[in-house]
Amino acid sequence: MAAFDPGAGGTLKSTTLEGIAMEAALILQNAERAAQAASPEAFPNNIAVSFFTGDNVIQVQAALPLSADFSNDGKVTFSAVDYLGTPFTTDGDLKATTLPQAVLELFQRLQNTEKSQPDVGDKVQLSYATETNIATINAEFPITFSVATDGTISVSANPYLA
Template identity: 25%
Template sequence: MAAITPGTGGTIKSAMLEAHLLEIIAFGKQQESTPARNPAPQKNYIQGYTLTDTLFRCNLSIPVNRVTNENGESVYTTPDYLSGVTFTPGSNGTFKSGNFAAYLIEVVLYAQELERDSTKNPSGADRINGNFDINPNVFSGSVELPISPGVTSDGKPTFTAISYLLT
């Protein structure tokens, strides 16, 4: 299991990386789908949110800005492209970014790092991809997570991410 520390008082609560990633994607999509937060023209950077064959699939294309710092290094920042989103990373958690889009990118990059390490990814799965493209100024990526569907006692459908990475 890829355990992480959710920030105390943070918006995203899951303590397993794959579930944390699923939760921040669902949170972001919910915010993008709220007209008051995403006035016309509609901005949908979290695309292709589907559930099939016990897999959750999502494509991302999130706006970023690149600058060169005083040491000549590229630094990417993620603007808060929606209005009025209440989001906090909490304190003392694994992830620190202050807006949900930057936080999502941070979680994707962390998961990619674990996937690259064969001791953390013994199955060799390549389910999470992301990269920065400075020409259109976007972070593009895709996520494919194994899930377990279920139904609560009151009939509400649920889906839970299945861990495949280790920490």
């Protein structure tokens, strides 16, 4: 389990890196759907989150608008563009200040953690295309489904990282 401190006052609540990445992706997808319902032609479909009960996996596919810049010391920096303006509060370990930035940061953290643990496989792929200003996320990682006594179905990220 890759622990993550969401802080006390932020939008995101999960305490594992896998869980908080899944949570952020779902919140962004829901925000997109709400924006599209209000104005279908104004908002793209940049993220898709799918659950597969037979395989117990979540798939996240995203193409997020990207901005690239240079820091004062010449480093190239990338940031996801806040194309929805969804209210978002950050706290804890998260540095992003907008929801799209949070999704990008969290999946980049997942990928970086995977790279340091090669035995877990390559479940998260990210690419940055500066020509088109798009950050692409393709991820598939394990989840667990449970059914409560009242019939409520819950989905949790199954921690696979140390």
